[in-house]
Amino acid sequence: MLARRILFPILLVLVVAAAFAARAVAHPTIDVVAANWKFTPAKISAPLGEPTTLRLTSSGGVHGIASEELGIPNTTIMPGKFTEVTFTPKKAGEYVVHCSIMCGAGHDKMTLTIEVQ
Ligand SMILES: [Cu+2]
Secondary structure (H helix, E strand, O other): OHHHHHHHHHHHHHHHHHHHHHHHHOOOEEEEEEEOOEEEOOEEEEOOOOOEEEEEEEOOOOEEEEEOOOOEEEEEEOEOOOEEEEEOOOOOEEEEEEOOOOOOOOHHHOEEEEEEO
16 A cells, blocks of 8 residues: 555656656657749748757659758758758858759749748
8 A cells, every 4th residue: 555655756856857758868850842943931040059950841853952061961851752851050140052953944043941949
């Protein structure tokens, strides 16, 4: 009886602690769809000093993303495929990331703005 009265609160605390730990580990995953010639959404935000995962796909054309400043390696975005890339911003600011693959007439204007705060 005593064991039950002590064990239950301990278990409850453990379950709550585990739930918080799981939440702390989970980091933002943002879906970004590339197309001719834009990223949707065109602007996202990422927390400073914490990992963010981009889940990238294309609804038309082959595109790419890369940012040395943000630590995003050159990543090809293919239609019908999902590619994940995780980066951890080291400095706050607004970063304008251009499509990294020559994709046609609108390529120069194809940008993804990442706000780090
Ligand atoms: Cu392009």
